[in-house]
Amino acid sequence: MFAVFRFWGIIYGLYSNYYIVETDLKEEEYIRRNETFQEGEEDEAANVIDESVLAADVNIAHKILEEDEIAMRLRQLGHEQQLGGEDSKFPRPLPPLPPNLYEKPKKVPPEPSGVGVNTKVFYATNDLTGSWEQLPDLSPEIVQAARKIYKSFTGYFDQELITYPEFPGKEREYLRAQIGRISAGTQISPLGYYTFGAEMGGEGDEEEEPAADEEAEGPKTSYRINPKYDPVPLKDLIDGSMSFWVHHTQYILPQGRTSWWSPVAEPEHPDEAEDEAPAEEEEDEKPKTVAPEPETGPPLLTPLSEDAQIESVPAWSVRSSSKIMEEFAVAIVRSHLWPGAYCFATQGKLFQNIYLGYGLKYQVTNFSPSPLPPIQQDYPPGPEIMEMFDPTGPEEEDWRIAHLPKPKPVAPEEEEEEEEEEDEEDDEED
Structure with a gap:
């Protein structure tokens, strides 16, 4: 099953050290491992619950509970009215919950055994006279998390890593990630x-x-x-x-990964996609997804x-x-x-x-962990939700006086007529 073992090196730990060797497997073993991995992925995908289906089930359960509660109240009061009727004295059921439109980002698939970061198979032990443990294959999630933390090794494979960001694994996975990073940067x-x-x-x-x-x-x-x-x-x-x-x-x-994986799905048969191109109107209606570089x-x-x-x-x-x-x-x-x-x-x-x-x-400088993400705001800030002090009595009175309706301005013609009438009265008196 194995070809040739090569002594990779030693990683020193706090309580014990890791002695590491690397090897290549035969093609039959790589094929078997990849088939097992694909079967595990299919089982995991089958167990995943669609969020839209889950939301629909929640709405149905919510409606059933409301109807049962109304029916129980009707039985207690002795009414024979039907649920949802026009003459019902009870409120109608609440509208269904809004669907969750959030879409989780696609998970980057790991490279199969014998390819990329999983080209080699590594074994490690704490005692050269003891048993050797095979380290797991690398996944993009493990590599990305290992790049964000800076932690020494203890020498225990099952040691939990308490770090931020959270590391999705134990020291065994962290050891494999560091081995892959060191090999990629120092194998010359x-x-x-x-x-x-x-x-x-x-x-x-x-x-x-x-x-x-x-x-x-x-x-x-x-x-x-x-x-x-x-x-x-x-x-x-x-x-x-x-x-x-x-x-x-x-x-x-x-x-x-060593090879780029595009999260945007591409057509399996590009020739057929070009032949069966949709009309221009449909192309304008559907927004085009921009693939990342x-x-x-x-x-x-x-x-x-x-x-x-x-x-x-x-x-x-x-x-x-x-x-x-x-x-x-x-x-x-x-x-x-x-x-x-x-x-x-x-x-x-x-x-x-x-x-x-x-x-x-x-x-170069001391390691600084990643800062915590900013706290999300439930609502945009504005006067509708901001807390304010209640105005005092004089302030309310000043505001009321300032907002009183203003008197209408007198037209200039009426003023001239009044002046003429006053002049005529003066003449009569004289």
Whole structure:
């Protein structure tokens, strides 16, 4: 069932340490594990209750309870009126509850066994003479949660993690997540040891021919050992530019997978969808869902010289094991992003990666947990719901006087007539 075991490294814990090995399974075992996983997903989907159906059931139960209560009151009073009649003295049942229109975001599916972050199978133990425990496969939810917390290991597989945000698992799942993150960031090899070519090694013209297919199908996810690999000299391996070392493990996207999964459903047969296109009027009526931009990461076999620095500190450092006997010296590469990750390479075709650390990523500043989300507001703020002080008596009187109806203005013609009448009266008196 297993191929070859490789010692991955040690993660130190508070009470005991984790000794970790990795291996590859045979294709038959991967197929069996994926079939079992698909069956489990189908059972889980079958047990999920539709929210709309649940709301309808709640409305029906609510209506039945109201009708039973009205019937009981009618029996007690001795009335023979029918429920819901026009002459009924009791109020009609309340209207049904409004349907819940909230739609939960789609859950990102995990990658199957043997693919992406689950390419390798890991085993861990606290005692080299004891039994080994197989660690579970990674899911995007676990990876995203592990990136938001910063917690040391205790050495107990079943230890619960009390963190914020909440971690959906125990220390066993957290250990597997950190192993996957460390492997994706620190698994390196000398330049030219691996190649994408099917037959020829190196960087010849034959590897550049399928460039169009690569753009159509996406970045390459598989490689092989270059049979014509020419060992890199020691002076190049210990070059500070790190141009002769490359990453040979797939980058984990922020989504928690190595390959992008689009939450927007795509048609299974795009050719048929184009042939049976709806009319223009229907297209205008239906709003078009905008698909999110796919996440991308650095491709495989990317040189370490392209890695970002950490506050003016290079992500990698390299040195020689001996300056006296250079013909027997070994190049040693150290990661500053994941302290404890090392890679050594001889002047031949031998190299190896190993991790000896606490399983924590380097932090430039002290770790600060994510803040709590803001409290949701039930109603928008406004004068209708805001608390105000009651006005006093004088204030109410001032308000009443200010809002009294104003007298109508006198027309100018009437004023002139009054003035003329007054003049005539004056003349008569004279």
